[in-house]
Amino acid sequence: MKRVTLVLTLALAAGLSASAAHAQTLKTIKDRGMLSCGVSQGLPGFSSPDDKGNWTGLDVDLCRAVAAAIFNDATKVKYVPTSAKDRFTALQSGEIDLLSRNTTWTISRDTSLGANFAGVNYYDGQGFMVKKSLKVNSALELNSASVCVQTGTTTEQNLADYFKANNMKYEVIAFATNDETVKAYESGRCDVFTTDQSGLYANRLKLANPNDHMVLPEIISKEPLGPMVRHGDDQWFDIVKWTLFAMVTAEELGVTSKNVEEKAKSDNPELKRVLGSDGNFGEQLGLTKDWVVRIVKLVGNYGEVFDRNVGAGSPLGIARGLNGLWNKGGLQYAPPIR
C-alpha cells in the first residue's frame, strides 16, 4: 500500500507540478524544522531503532550530522524506514531529503534514478553466510545451494553473475525485507544467506545462535555504500557531500567530540579554517561558519562514529580495513577544506 502511495505521489508530482522545483531543499528543510532522512528497516550498526524507538547506526549518524550542521541540533531528524525496493521512489517523490541507507553506488543508479551519490561512508563487499554444520569452507563449494537474498539489491545481480561465472547452479529465493530474508535462512529454507559483508555480521547477531553460522572468506563484489540526494539541487548535494568530508577531515586532524571546543581556539591555521574561525566556507555552503564544530560536537568525527556503531566499540567489532583513513592504509580520503 505504501508503495502504491509513493508511486502515486511520484506520478502526481511529475504529472501535475508545473516544474519540478527541487532546488529549494535546504529552505524546505529549514521551514519544516526537520530533516527527513531515509534509513533501512533495521540493520544493526548502520540504521536500527532501539527498544525506545531511537535510531542509531553509521548511516543514522550521517543524518544526525547533516541535521547538526543545519540546526545545531542532531535530533531534528525524521527517520523514514525504507525497504530496498522502495528507497529510490521515496527519494524521487520527495518524501525524504536524503537517503542514508547502506546503498551501493553504481553507474546506473547514479545516472538513471534522478539522484546523486554524495560520497562513500562505508566501503563494503558482498559475502556469504552458511551454517557451520554444512561444513563448507569456500563459496566455490556452493553448487546447487539455495540462496536467500533481499530483492531489489545489487546483491541479487552479483549473485547471478558469480554463480554464472563459476558455472554453478543455485536456487534464489528473494524476499522484500531484510528480516524476512534472515528468517527464511534461519528456518532452513536456504543454505546460504548473502548480502554485504558488514550486513552479514550485523544480521548474524540477530540469529538465535550466532556461533552456529560462519561468514565465508570470499568477497565477490565492490560495494561502496553512500548517501544519496535528488538530482538538480547542487547546494543540497554539496552540503551532504561536505558533511561527510568534514567528519573524515576532523578525524584526520584529531578533532573529536570531546576536544572540539578546545581545538576551535587553536592557532593552527588548518584547524582555524576547518573549525570556522578563519574563512567563510560554511556560509558558502548555505550553513554557518561553525558548521564543522556543530557536526563534530554533536555527532563526532568519522572514526568515533565508526567505532561506536560498527567498529571496536560495538557488538559488530568490524576492523577499520578499507574504511581506515587514507594515511593509515584505508580509502577514506577527504578533499581539503580551504
Place this chain on the structure above:
Amino acid sequence: MSTEARKPPPQIALKLRRALGGKAGWNGVAVQLAFAAILGWIAFEIISNARTNLANQHIAAGFGFLRNNAGFDVNQSLIPYTGSDTFLRVFVVGLLNTLVVSVVGIVFATVIGFIIALCRLSPNWLLSRVGEIYVEVIRNLPLLFQLLFWYLAVLAALPNPRQSISLLGIAFISNRGLVIPSPIGESGFAPFLAVLTFGIVASLALRIYARRALYQYGHMIRIWPYVLGLLFGLPLVTTLIFGLPFTFELPQLKGFNFAGGSRIIPEFVALAVALSTYTAAFIAEIVRAGILSVHKGQMEAGSSLGLSRGATLRLIVVPQAMRVIVPPLTNQYLNLTKNSSLAVGIGYPDLVSVFAGTSLSQTGQAIEIIAMTMAVYLLISLLTSAVMSVYGWRINRSLGA
C-alpha cells in the same frame, strides 16, 4: 398572499441529460465529443508534463528498459529464463507465475468451497458443525497471517533435503519443496500423443452423440466401454508398437539439493494452499446461499421421484442454484487473483514481486512499471469476468429453455 401560479421546477437534471445525448438522441453528441476531447487533452497534458519533468530530473523514462538485461535470477519459471534475459521476459515470467498460482487456487477454492457448503447444508450434525467452524475460523483471520502460517509454521517445519521424507523412493518432501520424477520424451512420444488426442476428441464426439440421442429420441446409449477403449486401449497398443512414450527421471540428492526431477517450491504450495482455503470459505457461503435460494419443494420433488439426496442436488438443485451463485463467485475469483500479489511476503516470484518489485528497483522506472502491472491485473480481472459472464448467460439460457 399572492396567488401567482407556481413556477415549474427547474429541470436541470433533464437538461443535463439531453445535453449529454440521453433522451434527445443525437442532439447531445457534440457535447459528448467535446467532453471526450477535454479528457483526452488533460491526459495528454499530464503525460507530456510528466515526461518533461522526469527528463529534467534525469529520471529515465519510456519503455526502452524492457529490452535491457535483467541480471537477476528467478526461483520459479514456466518458460526458460536466465539472468541474462531481458526485463520483458521477467515480466512474462512473473505474469505466468501469477496466472498459474491463480488458476490452481481457483480450481481448489471452488472444489473445497462446494464441499464445505454441502457439509454445512448436510442434515448430519457433525458435518454441518465442521463446515460452520471452517467458514467462521478461516474467513475471520487475515489472509496474510494465514499465508505466513502455512509458510513459516507448517512448511518450514519440514526436514532439510538430506533428511527428506521419501515417498516410495521416487518423490521427496523437504523444506525445499516437493520433488517428483519428471517425464522425458522417448521415441514413442509423438504417436502416443497423437493417439491420445484422437481418443479425447472421439470420446467427446461420442458423448455429444449419446446426449442428443437421449434428449431427442429417448435412447439410452452406453458409451463408457468405447470411451475406455479409446482413452486407454489405443494408447496401450501404440506403446506396444512404438515403444514407451516417455521414461521418468528420478530425483537424486546431490550436494545441497535434489538434482533431476521436477520440483514444486514451498512458496508456491504455501500461496496456493492459503489462497484456496481462504477463498473457499467465502465460496462455501455463496454456494450455500445459492442452494438455499432454490425452493425446498424442488428437493422434495426430487425425493418423491425416488432420487437420492446426492442425485437431487446434482441434477435438480445445483443447476438452478448456479444462477444465483455465478455472479458473486466471479467476485471471489477476482479477489483470489488479486490476493495472489501477497506472494511478496513469502518470496514467491509473482508479477508484483519480480516485476513491480525487483525490476522496479533495478531500473527505477516506477511510473512505467506500476502502470504496466496495473494494466495486467485489470486485463486479467476483465477476462475472468467476461468468461464468467458467458458461463452465467449459458446457464440462464439453459434454465429458461
